[in-house]
Amino acid sequence: MPWGDPDIQGIWTSATLTTLDRPDELEDLVLTEEQVRFLEQYGEDMLKSIDDLPEGDLTAGEDVGGYNAAWLDPGTRVLRVNGEPRSSIIVEPEDGHVPYTLWGRGRFYWQGYTFIARHDNPEERPLGERCTVGFGSTGGPPMLPVLYNNNYQFVQTKDVILILVEMNHDVRTVRMGGKPLPKAVRPWLGDSLGHWEGDTLVVRTTGFHLQQNLRAAIKHQFYMTEDSVVEERFTRTSKGELLYQFSVTDESIYTQTWRGEMTLRSGEGPIYEYACHEGNYAIKNILAGARQEEKE
Amino acid sequence: MNLIRLIAVLCLTIPAFALAGYEPPRTADGKPDFTGVWQVLNTANDSLEAHTGRAAQVMREGPVVPVPVKALVALGAVGAVPPSLGVVEGEAIPYKPEALAKREENRKNWITADPEVRCYLPGIPRATYMPHPFQIAHNKDALMFSYSYAGAVRNVALSDPGPAPIDSWMGLSWARWEGDTLVIETTGMHDQTWLDRSGNYHSDKLKVTERYTRTSEHTIDYSATLEDDEVFTRPWTISMPLYKRIETDAQMLRFSCVEYVEEMMYGHLRKEPLD
Numbered sequence: 001m002p003w004g005d006p007d008i009q010g011i012w013t014s015a016t017l018t019t020l021d022r023p024d025e026l027e028d029l030v031l032t033e034e035q036v037r038f039l040e041q042y043g044e045d046m047l048k049s050i051d052d053l054p055e056g057d058l059t060a061g062e063d064v065g066g067y068n069a070a071w072l073d074p075g076t077r078v079l080r081v082n083g084e085p086r087s088s089i090i091v092e093p094e095d096g097h098v099p100y101t102l103w104g105r106g107r108f109y110w111q112g113y114t115f116i117a118r119h120d121n122p123e124e125r126p127l128g129e130r131c132t133v134g135f136g137s138t139g140g141p142p143m144l145p146v147l148y149n150n151n152y153q154f155v156q157t158k159d160v161i162l163i164l165v166e167m168n169h170d171v172r173t174v175r176m177g178g179k180p181l182p183k184a185v186r187p188w189l190g191d192s193l194g195h196w197e198g199d200t201l202v203v204r205t206t207g208f209h210l211q212q213n214l215r216a217a218i219k220h221q222f223y224m225t226e227d228s229v230v231e232e233r234f235t236r237t238s239k240g241e242l243l244y245q246f247s248v249t250d251e252s253i254y255t256q257t258w259r260g261e262m263t264l265r266s267g268e269g270p271i272y273e274y275a276c277h278e279g280n281y282a283i284k285n286i287l288a289g290a291r292q293e294e295k296e
Numbered sequence: 297m298n299l300i301r302l303i304a305v306l307c308l309t310i311p312a313f314a315l316a317g318y319e320p321p322r323t324a325d326g327k328p329d330f331t332g333v334w335q336v337l338n339t340a341n342d343s344l345e346a347h348t349g350r351a352a353q354v355m356r357e358g359p360v361v362p363v364p365v366k367a368l369v370a371l372g373a374v375g376a377v378p379p380s381l382g383v384v385e386g387e388a389i390p391y392k393p394e395a396l397a398k399r400e401e402n403r404k405n406w407i408t409a410d411p412e413v414r415c416y417l418p419g420i421p422r423a424t425y426m427p428h429p430f431q432i433a434h435n436k437d438a439l440m441f442s443y444s445y446a447g448a449v450r451n452v453a454l455s456d457p458g459p460a461p462i463d464s465w466m467g468l469s470w471a472r473w474e475g476d477t478l479v480i481e482t483t484g485m486h487d488q489t490w491l492d493r494s495g496n497y498h499s500d501k502l503k504v505t506e507r508y509t510r511t512s513e514h515t516i517d518y519s520a521t522l523e524d525d526e527v528f529t530r531p532w533t534i535s536m537p538l539y540k541r542i543e544t545d546a547q548m549l550r551f552s553c554v555e556y557v558e559e560m561m562y563g564h565l566r567k568e569p570l571d
Contacts, residue, residue: 002324120567122558132554155433155440157331162433169449171442178545273464277554278416287565
Protein backbone atom coordinates (compact mmCIF):
# COMPACT_ATOMS: atom_id res chain seq x y z
CA MET A 1 0.00 0.00 0.00
CA PRO A 2 1.16 3.60 -0.47
CA TRP A 3 2.03 3.84 3.25
CA GLY A 4 4.34 0.81 3.00
CA ASP A 5 2.18 -2.10 4.23
CA PRO A 6 1.83 -5.21 2.05
CA ASP A 7 -1.32 -5.17 -0.10
CA ILE A 8 -3.88 -7.83 0.80
CA GLN A 9 -6.88 -5.68 -0.08
CA GLY A 10 -9.64 -7.03 -2.27
CA ILE A 11 -12.21 -9.79 -2.50
CA TRP A 12 -11.13 -13.28 -1.47
CA THR A 13 -12.97 -16.56 -1.63
CA SER A 14 -12.39 -19.67 0.43
CA ALA A 15 -14.80 -22.10 -1.28
CA THR A 16 -13.26 -25.57 -1.38
CA LEU A 17 -14.31 -29.21 -1.27
CA THR A 18 -11.78 -29.85 1.48
CA THR A 19 -13.26 -29.89 4.97
CA LEU A 20 -11.80 -28.78 8.30
CA ASP A 21 -11.47 -32.32 9.65
CA ARG A 22 -9.91 -35.12 7.64
CA PRO A 23 -12.49 -37.66 6.41
CA ASP A 24 -12.02 -41.11 7.98
CA GLU A 25 -11.27 -42.64 4.59
CA LEU A 26 -8.17 -40.51 4.11
CA GLU A 27 -5.02 -41.03 6.10
CA ASP A 28 -2.48 -38.50 4.84
CA LEU A 29 -2.65 -34.71 4.70
CA VAL A 30 -1.43 -34.66 1.11
CA LEU A 31 -3.69 -36.28 -1.47
CA THR A 32 -2.56 -38.20 -4.55
CA GLU A 33 -3.69 -36.76 -7.90
CA GLU A 34 -5.89 -39.83 -8.29
CA GLN A 35 -7.65 -39.03 -5.01
CA VAL A 36 -8.02 -35.42 -6.18
CA ARG A 37 -9.73 -36.54 -9.41
CA PHE A 38 -12.06 -38.83 -7.46
CA LEU A 39 -13.03 -36.19 -4.90
CA GLU A 40 -13.63 -33.47 -7.46
CA GLN A 41 -15.76 -35.82 -9.59
CA TYR A 42 -17.66 -36.86 -6.48
CA GLY A 43 -18.27 -33.20 -5.57
CA GLU A 44 -19.56 -32.44 -9.04
CA ASP A 45 -21.88 -35.47 -9.05
CA MET A 46 -23.24 -34.58 -5.59
CA LEU A 47 -24.06 -31.04 -6.67
CA LYS A 48 -25.79 -32.29 -9.82
CA SER A 49 -27.83 -34.86 -7.90
CA ILE A 50 -29.28 -32.18 -5.63
CA ASP A 51 -31.62 -30.98 -8.35
CA ASP A 52 -32.70 -34.53 -9.30
CA LEU A 53 -35.99 -34.63 -7.45
CA PRO A 54 -38.43 -37.39 -8.41
CA GLU A 55 -41.15 -36.44 -10.90
CA GLY A 56 -44.57 -35.44 -9.58
CA ASP A 57 -45.72 -34.41 -6.13
CA LEU A 58 -44.08 -35.69 -3.00
CA THR A 59 -46.36 -37.36 -0.50
CA ALA A 60 -46.97 -35.36 2.65
CA GLY A 61 -44.29 -35.72 5.29
CA GLU A 62 -41.60 -36.73 2.81
CA ASP A 63 -38.28 -34.90 2.79
CA VAL A 64 -38.46 -32.16 0.18
CA GLY A 65 -34.71 -31.66 0.23
CA GLY A 66 -32.92 -28.39 0.75
CA TYR A 67 -31.65 -25.74 -1.61
CA ASN A 68 -31.33 -26.13 -5.34
CA ALA A 69 -27.74 -26.33 -6.52
CA ALA A 70 -27.82 -22.77 -7.86
CA TRP A 71 -27.90 -21.43 -4.29
CA LEU A 72 -24.87 -23.43 -3.20
CA ASP A 73 -21.19 -22.73 -3.51
CA PRO A 74 -19.46 -25.62 -1.76
CA GLY A 75 -16.36 -25.41 -3.95
CA THR A 76 -15.49 -27.50 -6.99
CA ARG A 77 -11.81 -28.19 -6.24
CA VAL A 78 -9.88 -29.64 -3.33
CA LEU A 79 -7.80 -27.22 -1.33
CA ARG A 80 -4.24 -26.76 -2.55
CA VAL A 81 -1.68 -25.04 -0.38
CA ASN A 82 1.50 -24.15 -2.26
CA GLY A 83 0.24 -26.45 -5.02
CA GLU A 84 -0.11 -29.40 -2.64
CA PRO A 85 -3.60 -30.99 -2.60
CA ARG A 86 -4.91 -31.37 0.94
CA SER A 87 -7.29 -33.83 2.61
CA SER A 88 -8.14 -31.45 5.49
CA ILE A 89 -7.72 -27.83 6.49
CA ILE A 90 -6.23 -28.99 9.81
CA VAL A 91 -2.49 -29.61 9.47
CA GLU A 92 -1.72 -30.15 13.15
CA PRO A 93 -2.24 -32.48 14.95
CA GLU A 94 -1.17 -34.92 12.27
CA ASP A 95 -4.42 -36.91 12.33
CA GLY A 96 -6.31 -33.87 11.03
CA HIS A 97 -8.77 -33.60 13.92
CA VAL A 98 -9.44 -31.07 16.67
CA PRO A 99 -7.53 -32.38 19.74
CA TYR A 100 -10.16 -32.17 22.49
CA THR A 101 -9.56 -33.13 26.07
CA LEU A 102 -12.24 -35.41 27.53
CA TRP A 103 -13.91 -32.35 29.09
CA GLY A 104 -13.68 -30.42 25.82
CA ARG A 105 -15.21 -33.26 23.83
CA GLY A 106 -17.99 -33.54 26.39
CA ARG A 107 -18.85 -29.85 26.02
CA PHE A 108 -18.71 -30.14 22.22
CA TYR A 109 -21.14 -33.07 22.18
CA TRP A 110 -23.48 -31.54 24.75
CA GLN A 111 -23.76 -28.25 22.88
CA GLY A 112 -24.15 -30.15 19.61
CA TYR A 113 -26.96 -32.21 21.13
CA THR A 114 -28.70 -29.01 22.31
CA PHE A 115 -28.60 -27.47 18.85
CA ILE A 116 -30.00 -30.58 17.21
CA ALA A 117 -32.57 -31.60 19.77
CA ARG A 118 -33.82 -28.53 21.59
CA HIS A 119 -36.46 -26.15 20.28
CA ASP A 120 -37.85 -24.76 23.52
CA ASN A 121 -36.30 -21.29 23.21
CA PRO A 122 -34.76 -19.24 20.39
CA GLU A 123 -31.44 -18.97 22.26
CA GLU A 124 -30.99 -22.75 22.05
CA ARG A 125 -30.90 -22.71 18.27
CA PRO A 126 -27.67 -22.40 16.25
CA LEU A 127 -26.36 -18.90 15.64
CA GLY A 128 -26.90 -19.14 11.89
CA GLU A 129 -30.60 -19.88 12.44
CA ARG A 130 -30.84 -16.87 14.77
CA CYS A 131 -29.01 -14.63 12.28
CA THR A 132 -26.67 -13.36 14.97
CA VAL A 133 -23.67 -14.35 12.83
CA GLY A 134 -23.32 -16.54 9.73
CA PHE A 135 -23.29 -20.34 9.73
CA GLY A 136 -20.56 -22.23 11.52
CA SER A 137 -17.28 -20.39 11.53
CA THR A 138 -17.70 -18.40 8.29
CA GLY A 139 -16.94 -15.17 10.20
CA GLY A 140 -14.69 -17.02 12.61
CA PRO A 141 -12.05 -16.55 13.41
CA PRO A 142 -10.82 -18.91 12.15
CA MET A 143 -12.78 -18.07 8.98
CA LEU A 144 -13.78 -21.39 7.42
CA PRO A 145 -15.65 -22.32 4.24
CA VAL A 146 -19.32 -23.21 4.50
CA LEU A 147 -21.93 -24.33 2.00
CA TYR A 148 -22.30 -20.95 0.30
CA ASN A 149 -21.32 -17.25 0.38
CA ASN A 150 -17.65 -17.98 1.02
CA ASN A 151 -16.55 -14.46 0.14
CA TYR A 152 -14.65 -11.85 2.08
CA GLN A 153 -13.63 -8.29 1.31
CA PHE A 154 -10.56 -6.75 2.92
CA VAL A 155 -10.20 -2.96 3.10
CA GLN A 156 -6.89 -1.74 4.48
CA THR A 157 -5.90 1.44 6.24
CA LYS A 158 -2.86 2.05 8.40
CA ASP A 159 -4.77 1.85 11.67
CA VAL A 160 -7.56 -0.57 10.95
CA ILE A 161 -8.31 -3.39 8.52
CA LEU A 162 -11.95 -4.20 7.87
CA ILE A 163 -12.85 -7.71 6.75
CA LEU A 164 -16.39 -7.94 5.40
CA VAL A 165 -17.70 -11.47 5.81
CA GLU A 166 -20.40 -11.97 3.19
CA MET A 167 -22.60 -14.09 5.50
CA ASN A 168 -24.21 -12.16 7.43
CA HIS A 169 -22.75 -8.83 6.37
CA ASP A 170 -20.49 -9.19 9.42
CA VAL A 171 -17.53 -6.86 9.50
CA ARG A 172 -14.45 -7.89 11.43
CA THR A 173 -12.59 -4.84 12.67
CA VAL A 174 -8.89 -5.61 13.01
CA ARG A 175 -7.23 -2.84 14.98
CA MET A 176 -3.55 -2.42 14.14
CA GLY A 177 -2.41 -1.62 17.66
CA GLY A 178 -4.21 -0.35 20.72
CA LYS A 179 -5.27 -2.19 23.84
CA PRO A 180 -7.36 -5.36 24.01
CA LEU A 181 -10.99 -4.77 24.98
CA PRO A 182 -11.88 -5.12 28.66
CA LYS A 183 -13.04 -8.67 29.47
CA ALA A 184 -16.57 -7.39 30.06
CA VAL A 185 -16.84 -6.45 26.36
CA ARG A 186 -17.36 -9.54 24.22
CA PRO A 187 -18.28 -8.91 20.60
CA TRP A 188 -19.43 -11.52 18.11
CA LEU A 189 -16.33 -12.64 16.15
CA GLY A 190 -14.17 -11.60 19.13
CA ASP A 191 -11.70 -8.78 19.62
CA SER A 192 -9.01 -8.73 16.92
CA LEU A 193 -5.65 -6.96 17.17
CA GLY A 194 -3.27 -7.09 14.23
CA HIS A 195 0.31 -6.31 13.33
CA TRP A 196 2.63 -6.91 10.42
CA GLU A 197 5.52 -9.38 10.62
CA GLY A 198 7.41 -8.74 7.41
CA ASP A 199 4.91 -9.44 4.63
CA THR A 200 2.51 -11.30 6.89
CA LEU A 201 -0.52 -9.82 8.63
CA VAL A 202 -0.78 -11.45 12.06
CA VAL A 203 -4.13 -11.15 13.84
CA ARG A 204 -4.70 -12.29 17.40
CA THR A 205 -8.30 -12.70 18.48
CA THR A 206 -9.90 -13.63 21.78
CA GLY A 207 -12.68 -12.31 24.02
CA PHE A 208 -15.47 -13.95 22.04
CA HIS A 209 -19.18 -13.53 22.65
CA LEU A 210 -20.30 -15.99 25.32
CA GLN A 211 -22.64 -17.74 22.88
CA GLN A 212 -20.19 -18.12 20.02
CA ASN A 213 -18.78 -21.44 21.20
CA LEU A 214 -20.14 -24.16 18.93
CA ARG A 215 -19.13 -23.54 15.33
CA ALA A 216 -21.44 -25.91 13.53
CA ALA A 217 -22.26 -26.00 9.85
CA ILE A 218 -22.61 -28.77 7.30
CA LYS A 219 -18.93 -28.51 6.41
CA HIS A 220 -17.43 -28.29 9.88
CA GLN A 221 -18.34 -28.72 13.54
CA PHE A 222 -16.06 -27.79 16.40
CA TYR A 223 -16.11 -26.18 19.79
CA MET A 224 -14.28 -23.16 21.16
CA THR A 225 -14.73 -21.12 24.34
CA GLU A 226 -15.05 -17.38 24.83
CA ASP A 227 -11.39 -17.29 25.92
CA SER A 228 -9.90 -19.40 23.12
CA VAL A 229 -7.08 -17.58 21.35
CA VAL A 230 -6.93 -17.60 17.56
CA GLU A 231 -3.87 -16.42 15.73
CA GLU A 232 -4.29 -15.88 12.00
CA ARG A 233 -1.53 -15.23 9.50
CA PHE A 234 -2.32 -13.77 6.07
CA THR A 235 0.47 -13.80 3.49
CA ARG A 236 0.03 -12.83 -0.14
CA THR A 237 1.80 -15.51 -2.16
CA SER A 238 0.77 -14.28 -5.62
CA LYS A 239 -1.55 -11.76 -7.25
CA GLY A 240 -4.44 -14.18 -7.01
CA GLU A 241 -3.65 -16.07 -3.82
CA LEU A 242 -3.52 -15.39 -0.11
CA LEU A 243 -2.05 -18.02 2.23
CA TYR A 244 -4.26 -18.21 5.32
CA GLN A 245 -2.79 -19.98 8.35
CA PHE A 246 -4.34 -20.12 11.78
CA SER A 247 -3.86 -21.67 15.18
CA VAL A 248 -6.37 -22.16 17.99
CA THR A 249 -5.18 -22.41 21.58
CA ASP A 250 -7.27 -23.20 24.64
CA GLU A 251 -5.85 -25.39 27.40
CA SER A 252 -9.28 -25.75 28.99
CA ILE A 253 -10.63 -27.89 26.12
CA TYR A 254 -7.72 -28.94 23.83
CA THR A 255 -4.71 -31.17 24.54
CA GLN A 256 -2.59 -29.00 22.26
CA THR A 257 -2.76 -25.97 19.96
CA TRP A 258 -4.26 -26.98 16.61
CA ARG A 259 -3.44 -25.39 13.28
CA GLY A 260 -4.98 -25.06 9.87
CA GLU A 261 -3.96 -23.82 6.44
CA MET A 262 -5.95 -22.61 3.48
CA THR A 263 -5.48 -20.72 0.26
CA LEU A 264 -7.84 -17.82 -0.33
CA ARG A 265 -8.28 -17.00 -4.01
CA SER A 266 -9.03 -13.55 -5.32
CA GLY A 267 -12.65 -13.24 -6.36
CA GLU A 268 -14.85 -11.13 -8.57
CA GLY A 269 -16.85 -8.40 -6.88
CA PRO A 270 -18.93 -6.81 -5.79
CA ILE A 271 -20.30 -8.61 -2.75
CA TYR A 272 -24.02 -7.89 -2.46
CA GLU A 273 -25.98 -7.56 0.75
CA TYR A 274 -26.58 -10.70 2.78
CA ALA A 275 -29.53 -9.70 4.98
CA CYS A 276 -30.62 -12.52 7.31
CA HIS A 277 -32.55 -11.37 10.37
CA GLU A 278 -34.90 -9.16 8.32
CA GLY A 279 -36.43 -12.16 6.55
CA ASN A 280 -35.91 -14.79 9.21
CA TYR A 281 -39.04 -16.88 8.87
CA ALA A 282 -37.04 -20.00 9.74
CA ILE A 283 -36.52 -19.37 13.45
CA LYS A 284 -40.17 -18.42 13.89
CA ASN A 285 -41.37 -21.50 12.03
CA ILE A 286 -38.96 -23.84 13.83
CA LEU A 287 -40.26 -22.69 17.20
CA ALA A 288 -43.89 -22.57 16.06
CA GLY A 289 -43.50 -26.06 14.56
CA ALA A 290 -42.16 -27.40 17.86
CA ARG A 291 -45.11 -25.85 19.73
CA GLN A 292 -47.53 -27.41 17.25
CA GLU A 293 -45.85 -30.80 17.59
CA GLU A 294 -46.26 -30.65 21.37
CA LYS A 295 -49.99 -30.06 20.96
CA GLU A 296 -50.50 -33.02 18.64
CA MET B 297 -25.13 45.04 -12.76
CA ASN B 298 -21.50 44.00 -12.99
CA LEU B 299 -20.95 45.13 -9.42
CA ILE B 300 -23.81 42.94 -8.19
CA ARG B 301 -22.34 40.05 -10.13
CA LEU B 302 -18.95 40.68 -8.56
CA ILE B 303 -20.42 40.75 -5.06
CA ALA B 304 -22.31 37.56 -5.78
CA VAL B 305 -19.15 35.84 -6.98
CA LEU B 306 -17.28 37.02 -3.88
CA CYS B 307 -20.04 35.80 -1.58
CA LEU B 308 -20.02 32.40 -3.24
CA THR B 309 -16.27 32.03 -3.08
CA ILE B 310 -15.83 33.04 0.57
CA PRO B 311 -16.98 29.67 1.93
CA ALA B 312 -14.54 27.99 -0.45
CA PHE B 313 -11.70 30.11 0.93
CA ALA B 314 -12.79 29.31 4.47
CA LEU B 315 -12.70 25.59 3.67
CA ALA B 316 -9.37 25.94 1.94
CA GLY B 317 -7.92 26.86 5.34
CA TYR B 318 -8.11 23.20 6.35
CA GLU B 319 -5.90 20.70 4.56
CA PRO B 320 -7.30 17.18 5.05
CA PRO B 321 -5.22 14.00 5.03
CA ARG B 322 -5.26 12.58 1.51
CA THR B 323 -5.29 9.16 -0.13
CA ALA B 324 -2.62 8.17 -2.64
CA ASP B 325 -4.59 9.76 -5.50
CA GLY B 326 -4.77 13.10 -3.70
CA LYS B 327 -8.41 12.91 -2.56
CA PRO B 328 -9.43 13.72 1.03
CA ASP B 329 -9.23 10.62 3.22
CA PHE B 330 -12.40 9.97 5.25
CA THR B 331 -10.98 7.11 7.32
CA GLY B 332 -12.06 7.27 10.94
CA VAL B 333 -14.86 6.66 13.41
CA TRP B 334 -17.62 9.26 13.02
CA GLN B 335 -20.94 10.04 14.66
CA VAL B 336 -23.62 12.70 14.64
CA LEU B 337 -24.32 14.85 17.69
CA ASN B 338 -28.03 15.34 17.19
CA THR B 339 -31.39 13.63 17.54
CA ALA B 340 -32.24 13.48 13.85
CA ASN B 341 -33.14 9.82 14.30
CA ASP B 342 -36.03 10.87 16.57
CA SER B 343 -37.38 13.13 13.86
CA LEU B 344 -35.78 14.87 10.90
CA GLU B 345 -38.18 17.78 11.22
CA ALA B 346 -38.10 20.49 13.90
CA HIS B 347 -40.21 19.45 16.84
CA THR B 348 -40.90 20.41 20.41
CA GLY B 349 -40.18 17.98 23.22
CA ARG B 350 -42.81 15.37 24.06
CA ALA B 351 -43.27 12.73 26.73
CA ALA B 352 -42.99 9.78 24.36
CA GLN B 353 -42.53 8.88 20.71
CA VAL B 354 -46.23 7.88 20.55
CA MET B 355 -48.88 9.70 22.52
CA ARG B 356 -52.61 9.17 23.19
CA GLU B 357 -55.40 11.47 24.33
CA GLY B 358 -55.22 12.29 28.04
CA PRO B 359 -57.80 13.91 30.28
CA VAL B 360 -55.97 17.26 30.02
CA VAL B 361 -53.05 16.93 27.60
CA PRO B 362 -51.77 13.98 25.52
CA VAL B 363 -49.95 11.28 27.51
CA PRO B 364 -47.67 8.40 26.40
CA VAL B 365 -49.30 5.26 24.97
CA LYS B 366 -49.51 2.45 27.50
CA ALA B 367 -46.53 0.47 26.15
CA LEU B 368 -44.20 3.43 26.71
CA VAL B 369 -45.39 4.70 30.10
CA ALA B 370 -42.89 2.62 32.10
CA LEU B 371 -39.94 4.27 30.36
CA GLY B 372 -40.65 7.66 31.95
CA ALA B 373 -38.11 10.33 31.02
CA VAL B 374 -35.96 7.76 29.20
CA GLY B 375 -38.72 7.29 26.64
CA ALA B 376 -39.28 11.02 26.16
CA VAL B 377 -38.28 12.85 22.99
CA PRO B 378 -36.11 15.96 23.43
CA PRO B 379 -36.81 19.08 21.32
CA SER B 380 -34.84 19.70 18.14
CA LEU B 381 -34.40 22.37 15.48
CA GLY B 382 -34.50 19.60 12.91
CA VAL B 383 -32.08 18.93 10.06
CA VAL B 384 -34.37 19.48 7.07
CA GLU B 385 -33.45 22.48 4.94
CA GLY B 386 -36.70 24.48 4.71
CA GLU B 387 -38.19 22.82 7.81
CA ALA B 388 -40.94 20.52 6.53
CA ILE B 389 -40.50 17.45 4.32
CA PRO B 390 -42.43 18.11 1.06
CA TYR B 391 -44.79 15.14 1.16
CA LYS B 392 -47.52 14.58 -1.36
CA PRO B 393 -50.87 14.83 0.52
CA GLU B 394 -51.61 11.11 0.45
CA ALA B 395 -48.02 10.34 1.48
CA LEU B 396 -48.33 12.68 4.43
CA ALA B 397 -51.33 10.68 5.60
CA LYS B 398 -49.22 7.52 5.44
CA ARG B 399 -46.50 9.24 7.49
CA GLU B 400 -49.08 10.07 10.18
CA GLU B 401 -50.24 6.46 10.17
CA ASN B 402 -46.63 5.25 10.48
CA ARG B 403 -46.08 7.61 13.38
CA LYS B 404 -49.08 6.19 15.26
CA ASN B 405 -47.85 2.65 14.69
CA TRP B 406 -44.23 3.38 15.53
CA ILE B 407 -43.79 0.59 18.08
CA THR B 408 -44.77 -2.16 15.67
CA ALA B 409 -43.86 -0.54 12.36
CA ASP B 410 -40.46 1.14 12.74
CA PRO B 411 -37.81 -1.25 11.38
CA GLU B 412 -35.37 0.07 14.00
CA VAL B 413 -37.48 -1.44 16.78
CA ARG B 414 -36.87 -4.85 15.18
CA CYS B 415 -33.17 -4.23 14.56
CA TYR B 416 -33.61 -4.25 10.80
CA LEU B 417 -30.96 -2.71 8.58
CA PRO B 418 -31.36 1.09 8.55
CA GLY B 419 -30.98 2.01 4.87
CA ILE B 420 -29.49 5.25 3.59
CA PRO B 421 -29.44 8.01 4.79
CA ARG B 422 -30.78 6.87 8.21
CA ALA B 423 -27.63 4.81 8.86
CA THR B 424 -25.65 8.04 9.07
CA TYR B 425 -27.61 9.71 11.86
CA MET B 426 -28.48 6.74 14.03
CA PRO B 427 -27.33 7.47 17.58
CA HIS B 428 -24.39 5.13 17.05
CA PRO B 429 -20.94 5.61 15.49
CA PHE B 430 -19.79 4.32 12.13
CA GLN B 431 -16.36 3.59 10.76
CA ILE B 432 -15.10 4.57 7.34
CA ALA B 433 -12.13 2.72 5.85
CA HIS B 434 -10.96 4.61 2.81
CA ASN B 435 -8.09 4.51 0.37
CA LYS B 436 -7.51 5.05 -3.34
CA ASP B 437 -9.12 1.73 -4.30
CA ALA B 438 -11.77 1.14 -1.65
CA LEU B 439 -14.41 2.89 0.43
CA MET B 440 -16.29 0.93 3.07
CA PHE B 441 -18.73 2.15 5.71
CA SER B 442 -19.13 -0.12 8.73
CA TYR B 443 -21.98 0.94 11.01
CA SER B 444 -22.32 0.12 14.68
CA TYR B 445 -26.11 -0.14 14.51
CA ALA B 446 -27.12 -3.70 13.51
CA GLY B 447 -23.63 -4.26 12.11
CA ALA B 448 -24.83 -2.67 8.88
CA VAL B 449 -22.28 -2.23 6.13
CA ARG B 450 -22.07 -0.24 2.93
CA ASN B 451 -19.52 -1.05 0.32
CA VAL B 452 -19.25 2.01 -1.93
CA ALA B 453 -18.25 1.47 -5.57
CA LEU B 454 -15.75 3.96 -6.97
CA SER B 455 -17.35 4.07 -10.41
CA ASP B 456 -20.96 3.88 -11.56
CA PRO B 457 -22.01 0.22 -11.29
CA GLY B 458 -25.28 0.84 -13.16
CA PRO B 459 -28.66 -0.05 -11.74
CA ALA B 460 -28.84 -2.40 -8.75
CA PRO B 461 -29.48 -6.02 -9.82
CA ILE B 462 -32.01 -6.27 -6.98
CA ASP B 463 -33.33 -3.92 -4.29
CA SER B 464 -31.79 -4.29 -0.84
CA TRP B 465 -31.89 -2.73 2.63
CA MET B 466 -28.70 -0.68 2.25
CA GLY B 467 -28.98 -0.12 -1.50
CA LEU B 468 -26.24 0.23 -4.06
CA SER B 469 -23.86 3.15 -3.57
CA TRP B 470 -21.19 4.67 -5.74
CA ALA B 471 -18.88 7.59 -5.16
CA ARG B 472 -17.59 10.44 -7.29
CA TRP B 473 -15.74 13.64 -6.48
CA GLU B 474 -16.72 17.27 -6.85
CA GLY B 475 -13.43 18.92 -5.93
CA ASP B 476 -12.71 17.84 -2.38
CA THR B 477 -16.31 16.84 -1.76
CA LEU B 478 -17.12 13.14 -1.78
CA VAL B 479 -20.49 12.63 -3.46
CA ILE B 480 -22.22 9.27 -2.95
CA GLU B 481 -25.33 8.28 -4.88
CA THR B 482 -27.47 5.48 -3.52
CA THR B 483 -30.36 3.76 -5.28
CA GLY B 484 -31.70 0.21 -5.29
CA MET B 485 -33.28 0.41 -1.85
CA HIS B 486 -36.64 -1.24 -1.28
CA ASP B 487 -39.42 0.52 0.61
CA GLN B 488 -39.01 -1.26 3.96
CA THR B 489 -36.70 1.24 5.64
CA TRP B 490 -37.77 4.46 7.35
CA LEU B 491 -36.02 7.80 7.70
CA ASP B 492 -36.51 8.27 11.45
CA ARG B 493 -38.61 7.23 14.45
CA SER B 494 -41.37 9.65 13.48
CA GLY B 495 -42.72 7.64 10.58
CA ASN B 496 -40.92 9.52 7.80
CA TYR B 497 -40.52 7.12 4.93
CA HIS B 498 -39.84 6.65 1.22
CA SER B 499 -40.66 4.32 -1.65
CA ASP B 500 -38.40 2.03 -3.65
CA LYS B 501 -37.88 4.92 -6.10
CA LEU B 502 -35.71 6.76 -3.60
CA LYS B 503 -32.42 8.20 -4.80
CA VAL B 504 -30.13 9.66 -2.16
CA THR B 505 -27.23 11.95 -3.02
CA GLU B 506 -24.91 12.48 -0.07
CA ARG B 507 -22.10 15.02 0.16
CA TYR B 508 -19.19 14.64 2.54
CA THR B 509 -16.69 17.50 2.94
CA ARG B 510 -13.92 17.45 5.53
CA THR B 511 -13.98 20.83 7.28
CA SER B 512 -11.51 20.22 10.11
CA GLU B 513 -9.52 17.40 11.63
CA HIS B 514 -12.60 16.41 13.60
CA THR B 515 -15.58 17.39 11.45
CA ILE B 516 -17.30 16.52 8.18
CA ASP B 517 -19.98 18.66 6.58
CA TYR B 518 -22.68 16.19 5.61
CA SER B 519 -25.80 16.59 3.53
CA ALA B 520 -28.18 14.21 1.81
CA THR B 521 -30.66 15.08 -0.91
CA LEU B 522 -33.64 12.77 -1.25
CA GLU B 523 -35.51 12.35 -4.52
CA ASP B 524 -38.60 10.16 -4.68
CA ASP B 525 -41.44 11.12 -7.04
CA GLU B 526 -43.86 8.70 -5.45
CA VAL B 527 -43.71 10.25 -2.00
CA PHE B 528 -42.33 13.80 -2.27
CA THR B 529 -43.33 16.78 -4.40
CA ARG B 530 -39.69 17.80 -4.95
CA PRO B 531 -36.15 16.86 -3.94
CA TRP B 532 -35.27 17.91 -0.37
CA THR B 533 -32.13 18.04 1.66
CA ILE B 534 -31.00 17.33 5.20
CA SER B 535 -27.68 18.60 6.50
CA MET B 536 -25.64 18.18 9.67
CA PRO B 537 -22.03 17.92 10.81
CA LEU B 538 -20.42 14.56 11.53
CA TYR B 539 -17.93 14.44 14.38
CA LYS B 540 -14.86 12.29 14.77
CA ARG B 541 -14.58 10.08 17.84
CA ILE B 542 -11.30 11.24 19.34
CA GLU B 543 -11.15 9.62 22.78
CA THR B 544 -8.07 7.50 23.58
CA ASP B 545 -8.20 4.20 21.72
CA ALA B 546 -11.35 5.42 19.93
CA GLN B 547 -12.99 2.52 18.16
CA MET B 548 -16.37 1.38 17.00
CA LEU B 549 -18.07 -1.33 19.01
CA ARG B 550 -20.88 -3.03 17.17
CA PHE B 551 -24.46 -2.67 18.43
CA SER B 552 -25.46 -6.23 17.51
CA CYS B 553 -29.13 -5.86 18.26
CA VAL B 554 -30.45 -9.02 16.57
CA GLU B 555 -30.09 -10.95 19.82
CA TYR B 556 -31.67 -8.09 21.79
CA VAL B 557 -35.00 -8.38 19.99
CA GLU B 558 -35.45 -12.15 20.27
CA GLU B 559 -37.70 -11.94 23.33
CA MET B 560 -39.84 -9.30 21.61
CA MET B 561 -40.08 -11.17 18.30
CA TYR B 562 -40.04 -14.83 19.38
CA GLY B 563 -40.78 -14.80 23.13
CA HIS B 564 -44.39 -15.88 22.53
CA LEU B 565 -43.09 -19.01 20.78
CA ARG B 566 -41.11 -20.30 23.76
CA LYS B 567 -42.19 -23.61 25.24
CA GLU B 568 -42.94 -21.66 28.38
CA PRO B 569 -43.50 -18.01 27.47
CA LEU B 570 -42.49 -15.58 30.19
CA ASP B 571 -45.13 -13.36 31.75
